Amino acid sequence: MTEHTVSFDIAKQPVRVPTGTLLSEAARLAGVDIGQPCGGQGRCGRCAVQVTKGEVRRRSTLRLSTEDVSQGFALACQSVIEGDIIVTVPPQEKIERRLTTDRTAIEVSVPPDYDPQYSQTIRRIGLRLTPPRMDDQTDDWSRLKTALRQKAGIEDISVSLGLLQKLGTILRENNWQVTAITDAHIEVDGQRTDERLVTLIADIVPEDDPLYGLAIDIGTTTVTVWLVDLVSGKVEAQASEYNSQISRGEDVISRIIFSSKNGGREELQNRVLDTINQLVTQLCKRTKSRSQDIVKATVAGNSTMMHLFLGIPAASIRLSPFITAVNQPPIITAGTIGLAINPEASVDCLPGVASYVGADISSGVLACKMDETGKLSLFLDVGTNGETVLGSREWLVTCACSAGPAFEGAGVLHGMRATKGAIEECWISGESSPHPYEPSYRVIGSAKPRGLCGSGLISLLAEMFLTGVVDKGGAINLSLGKINPRIREGEHGPEYVVAWGNETESGKDIAINNVDIDNLKRAKAAIYAGFTVLAQSVGVPLEMVEQILIGGSFGKYINVEKAIQIGLLPDMPWDRFKFLGNTSVQGAYLSLLDWRNRDRIRDIASQMTYIELSADNTFYDAFMSAMFLPHTDLASFPSVAAAVENKTIT
């Protein structure tokens, strides 16, 4: 078979591939990570690269302009190699390794009632065993059990085969003085039932030596791991990293499609495990601790992430009637799935509610404590799926609306994730200013702009609306092009140029067009419609909500004013909004620390009422009403109505 040489500008060396190889596959072989948000289906156009020498056969040029194609641009996932080529990977598409969420560690305070002796299922027990004699022929395991009963009152304990295989050697090498670490199942009344021997440590370890656990949040985009000292309860270190599955699909649907391909499920499981294991290595290095001493892990994440992490097929999540294989996975051991901590450590995947309301949401409810308050609360995780929970300690209802990945930068021509070079906030001057309709913006990492991230898009749209660049239907008012050339007819229809090519990293204009705006409107309308339906389902007016709790790392960067102006968030006094950051990992942390929290999250997940939005027309009607800026019913957005009226923007 004929082979061709493919050289990437950012690869160390060229690769040789046979005729017919996909460009995306060649990139993989060359070690070049090209994002494929749609999972390689040719839908998103985000894997575009520039072939600067030679030619490729393009199966599809969707989302590429004629000019793009003439300049050699091609979709990596849709282009077939049939000769030697040289390829440039455009800056925006390079997957930035540095996460904005990793910039600062969050201060986490240990719950004031944390008492490792009572709260923790993990116990450390120093033991001095009586050595065996000719007249005391008790076997090693029974001898250890007797000591555990006498020293710690443990009546029922089990041991894995793996640990039994090491038991005799450890006991003898340490002269029958060892530290046992056990993990317990705890019943609702706080009674320990069966315990499990997790590990035996050489010799006796001081009682206040650290003993570690992990709180893990597997996000579709970002994986976060906290290393927790189980004795003090303190978070010793935090680390985040892109979920390496990202190159196989940016949203859960693309991931599910990829996982259904031959070998895809194994690849995605390995990818997320790699990401977690690398974070664990990093955390251990930073704190000078040994991964062997991590004896427990608690995992939160949406249902798809949880299925893929456990290697469980997720196909049915995507297909009507959208059913998970399991919402409350059994506790497994780290060794079983290859999590690189103590192989006997329990890996406790927290319970979810449904296909699109996963453990990240029950964990979020736990973290924001809405299940314990008398206040009517709305919990919201803005992301691809706008998961929303409404309720209080009396009742909880939840729904998920497929908002799409627009706020994560996908489905928007110049959209990108919130990394270096992303425009994260925008302002546009009003018609009465000396230079009408001129933008100014703030870029992450003081770099040249490369695109627009979610918070940038929200503020840009709000500004365009308030200044009249778009009307309440979201359509760009082309007639304003006479006043400012940024408003123009572009390749994809009417558009507004946020940054001219001479300011940007790529040298090309960064603009937003009507198609982009339509996608953003769908996203915000879906989320807002979710609130409406939840409130309707329990017959509570939305205005009665006393606090709006916003989770998810994206939530941290939302400007409330702008989000209300486009009708993403309900129009309420700003002090009712609380931005909580990554509530998913916070809930995992609380569940890791205290079995009472673990009990609570089980109750949260099993008692929350899930409202399936596609079951009738209620959601569709609410969605259509929210497809305007800010909403059909302007009366429910009084502050926005006033702003539009006053044209306060200059």
Place this chain on the structure above:
Amino acid sequence: MTEHTVSFDIAKQPVRVPTGTLLSEAARLAGVDIGQPCGGQGRCGRCAVQVTKGEVRRRSTLRLSTEDVSQGFALACQSVIEGDIIVTVPPQEKIERRLTTDRTAIEVSVPPDYDPQYSQTIRRIGLRLTPPRMDDQTDDWSRLKTALRQKAGIEDISVSLGLLQKLGTILRENNWQVTAITDAHIEVDGQRTDERLVTLIADIVPEDDPLYGLAIDIGTTTVTVWLVDLVSGKVEAQASEYNSQISRGEDVISRIIFSSKNGGREELQNRVLDTINQLVTQLCKRTKSRSQDIVKATVAGNSTMMHLFLGIPAASIRLSPFITAVNQPPIITAGTIGLAINPEASVDCLPGVASYVGADISSGVLACKMDETGKLSLFLDVGTNGETVLGSREWLVTCACSAGPAFEGAGVLHGMRATKGAIEECWISGESSPHPYEPSYRVIGSAKPRGLCGSGLISLLAEMFLTGVVDKGGAINLSLGKINPRIREGEHGPEYVVAWGNETESGKDIAINNVDIDNLKRAKAAIYAGFTVLAQSVGVPLEMVEQILIGGSFGKYINVEKAIQIGLLPDMPWDRFKFLGNTSVQGAYLSLLDWRNRDRIRDIASQMTYIELSADNTFYDAFMSAMFLPHTDLASFPSVAAAVENKTIT
């Protein structure tokens, strides 16, 4: 490095090995299975082969005569290859593949009270699930749990990750109609507690379709597997095979030594698993069943075999104070250790009592029902370790005496296992016959004799004693050589020729010498001393024993009269002896069928009192008294005294 060519007469083709390779290693590479009963320590002399061309460097020639060496004989485990050689593997040393115990299947009757609905922990439940709908979003696993609760009243059930990974596909492919197979933990009062989902079978299976379990006995020499229909309780097929560990040591001590070498533990575990898996394949083929349908396995075996099967280090079993890692191993799943049946099947290793009284003995006690009878019983498993249990339903005491492998043919120059070519019974004419001191014998498999097996050695020694060829001390009376040249001074001292070279397969004489007799005496004295000490320990005279139950496959072939004459068995009316065959696999079968038996064996193992013989001098004194034929105290062997007196042998 220089390489040499080694050709074995029974290998398909020669192998090339570097200078310095052991002959035994070259044999392994050539696929030639040479027995190494002592584990390759050069102690037993059983791996002798004949180098017919070329030379080897002999590190040791122990147990080889000068004549042997001059003929090219060398110990494979002690000979270093330093040039091209051609090797003949003598017939006696080839490991015969056909076992005598496999010649006939034993008729096993199903216990009359067997009721799969009540007795069996395995349940098969046909289920028709309600398919999920938009307004019934229960996850797959919860849906299945609900169906199991409604149909079979199962409240608490767990599932493995492996099965969860298949669950959704199985349910959907079979249109939500499946058969679940579950396994239960059962409490003492017969209440089912937590059950475990073992497998889901495509579609609904008829209630009376077979559903299989395995009863496994891992003997040091032989592995026996019974395939059991768990619905009818019937043993569908039986198969036995040499434990393939045998080439790495013939007795448990040699195996432990081998297992302590680098990689030895893994090799021995793989070898016994290979043996079992081959037997399972055989059984499935014979009964046209699928290994996937075997959903439970119960395993008996001595403590060393159990440790090696589970991959648990056994070193401490061999070293004072002789402690096992575990007597009651946890239940594991077949997939965990690579047993080639349904990977979710539970593998239940039965409990043992001590290092040298293992699960084979508690299983034997269960099978012979001595724990349920009012009769004072003596249970005996003749083998390398003479394990003995004395007692009734009131109490049980047990001990193990290291008899050595003489009855299995090791430690005896012309000893061999009970396979084709083994002399299994002997008679010697008395001094008053026309041809005094002439032997006649019976050979297994109507072949030319190749050696003497255990039963052959017992009857030969008894005949030699009764005819006066040996005295009560076991010494050969050389003066009789004047009457019959079979009694002569041989290479290893005085000997008696049982078969002349012209009758034998090898063309060499088969004889027994004073050293062999000494080893046999030690073996029988150890076993007899065991009885004595047990009886003394509880203050019961041996004569009060009402039945002597003999287990082990070797036991089946013992001639009681001869065994009493050499003082191996106590002198009692023959009708008190019962030969039960392989009681170890029988007990495994009973435990597999009925949880009440499984409870019984747990009680047997935990309540039996273990007497450690090396704790004081009682055993040593009893052993020394038993080092005579039949015993120092002839009064306790009245039938033998009478026979000697009457010289009834002609």
